[in-house]
Amino acid sequence: MLLLNELNITNHNNKMVNNRTFCISGSIFSRYKTVINLDIVDSVEDIINVIIKRIKDDMKNYPRILLELDREEKKFHIHDYKFGDILMSEPEQIFYVCSHC
Secondary structure: OOOHHHHOOEOOOOOEOOEEEEEEEOOOOOOOEEEEEHHHOOOHHHHHHHHHHHHHHHOOOOHHHHHHHHHHHHHOEEOOOOHHHHHOOOOOOEEEEEOOO
């Protein structure tokens, strides 16, 4: 579930919010989509860790699915983008997190 300030360009203090959308592709979690504020991460690995934590939080009532996540999470990666590329991207851009390579 997205927080209201994650949908806006600015938060209640008129500070720019630096959100990007990430979507899983090529796994049991394909099409899982989440928005991450880039001000809370420092690397692609941090982004992937936030995504994994959110999947675990969302799936905590489904232990069999979480077993599959445990098998797949080591494979998660983002093709063709370094962290700096993500930081400088347009806010509307969607980045795909792959797990099938």
